[in-house]
Amino acid sequence: MNVQFREQTVLVTGAAQGFGRAIALAFAELGANVYACDVLDDSLRETAELAEQAGTPIQVRRVDVTDQVAVQHLVDEAVLDTGRIDVLVNNAGGVLGQVGRPLEEVSAQDWRAIFGVNVDGAFLFAQAAAPHMKRQNSGRIINISSGAGIGVSLTGIQAYASAKAAQIGLTRQLAHELGEWGITVNNVAPGFVRSNPTTERQWQSYGEEGQQRLLNNIALKRLGTPQDIANAVLFFASEQAGWISGQVLSVDGGK
Template identity: 50%
Template sequence: MDIRFDGRVVLVSGGAQGIGRAIAAEFRDAGACVHLADIDPAVIETAATLGAHGHVVDLSKRAASAALVNDIIAREGRIDILALAAGGVCGETSLPLDGITEENWSRIFGANLESVLWLVQAAAPLMQQAGWGRIVVVSSGAGLRPSLTGLHAYTAAKHAVVGLTKQLSVGLARYGITANSVAPGLIRSNPTTERQWQSYGEDEQGRLVDSLHTRRLGKAQDVAAAVIFFASEQANWITGQVLSVDGGRS
């Protein structure tokens, strides 16, 4: 299957590293014009390395997300695909129930859920006018079951991301816009996930790998391949779906 995006403009959130970076590289290789957005200033260097455009933005803020989309539209005249990989645990580890605060709860929801909502809200009108658009959200296995991170906010936010994606599909499909989600298992693709992996210890690491049908952890490129498919013309009658990319978790 030859998947190309020549002439398409793609915004990849969470593009500074890890899964977002891998997604951006795949779109670039398939001919798309790629814009990367991240709160991490390293996104500028990543974008330069990939031959893409980098933007340092706090996507949890509605005004900032709207300004980013408007900037891309002013520069490119269009925005066709949102590949939304921003999120994560925001520096939290092993946070117990009584350790949840308004601040750390809101920070995780902002990064994982609100970053999706505000970007889609800003980009959808132009996609509707064009009669074509793709929204692909990277959620997590934590959006389908309890999270290996043990973080209540992260699990709740990823479940909300899955629900939001399905609801977006209901309202946007009539305009030729699909909305789907890719739910990865543990991917050792950035310092945070590497710390999570190392915290398990050798025995727990072994049990986790043994629970996967493939008997191996995935790579960022495995997730990127699923995102690319959902964004393609070949997937134009697939919407409101969640695809687990987790090696077959038992």
């Protein structure tokens, strides 16, 4: 399967590290005009430097995905520059440094913050991109959730599991709303991957016994990589996935 994205415009959120970085670099390597955003300035610059070194430069911008004005500005910039938006990858998310706590110790502010970056961000970017995709009668929206959204979270963070489940619901709803314009909306649900400082701390916290137990529960007996997640996104964005919408693909090594 020869997948190419030459002259396509691709927006990737949360591209400073981990999944988002791998996704942005993969699209750039396959010829796309990539606009990548995050709030982690130094790491985002590293993503841009890696793309430059590979000979596939990308545009990077500092954008808080919960800021509707900033989101709209990035989408408008991409359309002004290239005339279109072909693919939107809503990868920004995470636990924002929070750790698992008993329900009664979770503040409303912490609850809302996780929903903001994981759900509101996906909604705002889809809302901004959809009119352009409708005008084109084509488009791909791919949301990155988590195994936590279809099961339980290894972190024990209630808001994270709930937000990822909500994002999956948003995926299915938008698939039905936007389908008549040739826009597909799908979801990739990664298993545990050591992809950034947060997941690395989580991995170390399990200790040798806990790490082995986690591996034993994976059919392939190994952890995945950010590239494994990027590969799933590339498939959903490709022409070969043109009649697939509203779906959740678990990329977790088999559970």
